[in-house]
Amino acid sequence: NQEEESTSSFSMELRAQPSVDDQLGLIYQHFDHTLDRTDSLTGTDDNQDGIRDDIEAFLNMLEVEEPVRNALKQNARHVQDNLHYDFTEDTPENEDLAFEISKNYVKVIACEGFLGMPVRDMTNTSKTLVALTYNTKARTMAFLAYNRLLDGN
Template sequence: MKIKIIISLLCMSILTGCGNDDDSKSDTPLTPAEKIAKMENSGELPKLDRTDTVAGIDADQNGIRDDIDAYIQKTYPTEEQRKAVSQYARSLQASLLVDLENKITVKAATNTTSRAISCIFKKVPSGNSPNGGSVVEEILGVTTNTKQRLLQYIALDKALDGTVISSPSGDVCDESLFTMPDQRL
């Protein structure tokens, strides 16, 4: 019995001593920036614009940062969902760029964003995966992915202090996004 225990312990110690001798791994831990880059390169995280501006890069000038546009196209399976999420991304981007001193434009931008959020809840009903709430949080997170953008969003929120925003009614989805040119009245 003692021999079996000794042999078992010896086998476990030999197996424990055998490790991966991969020289590509270093003993130094990765920095947070390196971890993010590694996750982006693997596709685990989206590659997001980290330029030092609130606006970011929108080469096609459709009102949505190019990285967010690519993320939406890759992430959302149906055309209807992509259009609803694009409407929200566009309104969110515009609200980050609005003049915070002008209460009328701040309120108008917020109403547009509220309509877009309602559109997401209409086109991505609860019970589905992803659900509307998680989509809104996700797009907000990728849009405010730098300190400057997040601070701008917080300033927008502060500019709304004391205002009342009603839930939109009626057609909340931008119909131009949801109809084909030959289907218009």
């Protein structure tokens, strides 16, 4: 079956990449057209796990051990968390909430580090997940509003 051979070939190509972030880059090259570019800030999350379905599909394609995939999903969930709130108003409540969300990144770093991911791959995959998540103007503007509240924290 030609489809099975193609899938097997792509899996081999993924496994040949030197890092998880390189795998994500390869997946993006082949499947960027599948990214959610709707007007919805949070996008589609049919299984309600806190990860946009298109990004979860990318993570599910990775040729990595399941604990690494789960840590990356935790990272994706964290990156998307701020999109569930309106941070356009600079209020003490919004500052506190933004800071609470940002503190959860420590858990992501701890999990990825515990699993032995190289630091460069941890930072690069995080940057890639940010780029994939904030792939529309509205999402980028929401991220900037959230990030402004973190200024100095």
